[in-house]
Amino acid sequence: MDHCLSLHKSFPLKSLPSSTPKSNPFRSSDFALSFFRKPPPPLTARSGSFVVLASAGASHCEFGSLNTPLNPKSSVGKHLSRVLQNYRQLFHVSVEDELKRLADERDAALDRMLLSAHSDEALLHRRIAQLKEQECQIAVQDVMYMLIFYRFSEIRVNLVPKLSRCVYNGRLEILPCKDWELESIYELEVLEMIKEHITTVIGLRADSSVTDNWAMTNIRQAHLGRVYVASILYGYFLKSAILRHHLEQRLAIPNTHRNGSNQKTFLQFPEMCLYGFRNFLSGRLSNMLSVPHNQVLSSNQETEPEKLKRFLTGFDSEALQRCAKLKSKEALNLIENHSCALLGNEEVGFFESDEVIVTSFSSLKRLVLEAVAFGSFLWDAEEYVDAIYKLKEN
Secondary structure, eight states: OOOOOOOSOOOOOOOOSSSSTTTOOOOGGOOOOSSSOOOOOOOOOOOOOOOOOSOOOOOOOOSTTTTSOOOOOOOHHHHHHHHHHGGGHHHHHHHHHHHHHHHHHHHHHHHHHHTTTTTTHHHHHHHHHHHHHHHHHHHHHHHHHHHHHHHHHHOOOOOOOOOOGGGTTTOOOOSSHHHHHHHSSOOOHHHHHHHHHHHHOOOOOOTHHHHTTOOEEEHHHHHHHHHHHHHHHHHHHHHHHHHHHHHHHHOOOOOHHHSSSEEEEOOOHHHHHHHHHEEEEETTSSGSOOOOEEEEEOOOOOOSSOOOHHHHHHHHHHHHHHHOOOOBBHHHHHHHHHHHHHHOSSSGGGGGGGOOOEEEHHHHHHHHHHHHHHHHHHHHHHHHHHHTSOOOBO
């Protein structure tokens, strides 16, 4: 799976093509999952010839059942997928039972390894413990994936299947869009931040017309992969930051732990990646985001309850890193596996491909909204699983 994420030294997110050469709001130097960035000019349809990712043959972009991009590899994952389809009311009970069993099996193998440390069978039990840990890790990742799928099913949204199956008449089309369902899980303020993120990464403004939404554009396959993964990480970060914001509001913690009483430092999302992602993503996802220079904003300290958006402007690099860092190796692996299964192909690593996809801004928005929700649900799944089965620290 590492070949899917083998990256060059710099991995900037470049702009989507625009109808006017002068309008290029998403240069690699300032790509950001930013909260306060001004939106680009209104979008228009792109004219000219297109290069397509796949041939215009028959496709099977089927939404439904458990037609997920990533198929469960373990017996535990396959069992939970059957439970979810046939005995939905027993799903969480089954998840808890499987996690407890996996934890017991892993701990038993470790205990046998420790007891045999000075015996002739020490190497054998050490190897058995290693294999058991690897087996359990794959199973736990499947459990987390099923938990995420369950959350999507609660809002009646099916995950987009492999994109290679969604090419119709020479272009990528993802229908239905499911925008309302994917946006319904957020509070208004959070939703506004997500809309700003969409504007930043694909150029579609929140007030765009129907014509703008269905306008066609070109996007490179590798760039789409970076946008998708960055959006997952953004959703994960937002979930963590929202919970911290709620906690500090309830405890009435003053804002002095960040950057002083009269001045706050605003770090855009890629700068957070500089402090956090580059160190904890094992060199694989770390270069997906470009990192601009620091930007500083000043504001008076507030006396009324702080809004989330303003709350985030007060984060220093350490606070940003804590909110953005994936806590477990299992979460990191799951993002890699899911992204490669959704966006990649079997012949060449997705993030190394220079193929160009022809698609609509509506389809791109659908992918970004799904990715943000995936990151938020991943945070929840990670917390739930870690309470029963201790995950491997990232």
